[in-house]
């Protein structure tokens with residue numbers, strides 16, 4: 001599993017063609033994606049609905065790299081095992097999605113998966129201070145969760161810098177999710193992020209029939225970060 005802490009581009013398939021998801025996952029991987037980011041939404045924790053564990057299981061044979069599953073569902077605990085069985089490699093949860101986040105992270109690790117914590121723009125870093133020893137990835141949301149194609153929230157850059165200091169030498173990935181483009185990506189990489197989720201900036205202008213556009217879009221983000229890396 002490609003889990004080292006070099007720069008990773010993780011396209012969000014929320015912006016892919018839902019009628020061709022398997023082919024879309026294969027296409028982005030062939031075009032240079034490092035991980036595949038899967039946004040799970042329940043219409044309750046966030047105001048949108050996407051897909052569940054059955055979709056993850058169906059996509060698993062089409063994803064040969066890390067399947068990074070971002071759960072925007074509450075309560076989250078009853079579904080952790082189903083996503084683990086569906087083949088998720090990383091399972092990220094929001095601390096607001098259950099009463100015992102410490103136990104939730106233990107459960108994820110107990111199932112042999114990497115444990116992630118996703119923080120909304122309004123959620124302070126203090127919430128995760130006593131959770132870091134159980135955490136493999138912290139996802140800083142740079143939009144309010146629920147939709148692709150939203151505008152990057154610049155106040156989160158300082159949060160990434162503070163998180164980087166807070167993590168110290170623990171082996172934890174810093175992921176950025178929302179509004180990542182060739183313009184915003186270097187700002188967060190400079191602040192300490194190493195995983196960039198990008199939906200509209202990867203899939204925009206392309207299609208399964210024109211996957212080279214995805215390749216150009218991924219390269220544009222990666223190259224924009226080179227100086228910051």
Ligand SMILES: O=C(CO)[C@@H](O)[C@H](O)COP(=O)(O)O
Nearest residue numbers: 145146148149178179199200
């Ligand atoms: O989790 C989410 C949204 O809730 C994201 O993963 C988005 O899907 C990112 O989309 P863009 O902002 O890159 O278009």
Ligand SMILES: [Fe+2]
Nearest residue numbers: 012039070177
């Ligand atoms: Fe996401």
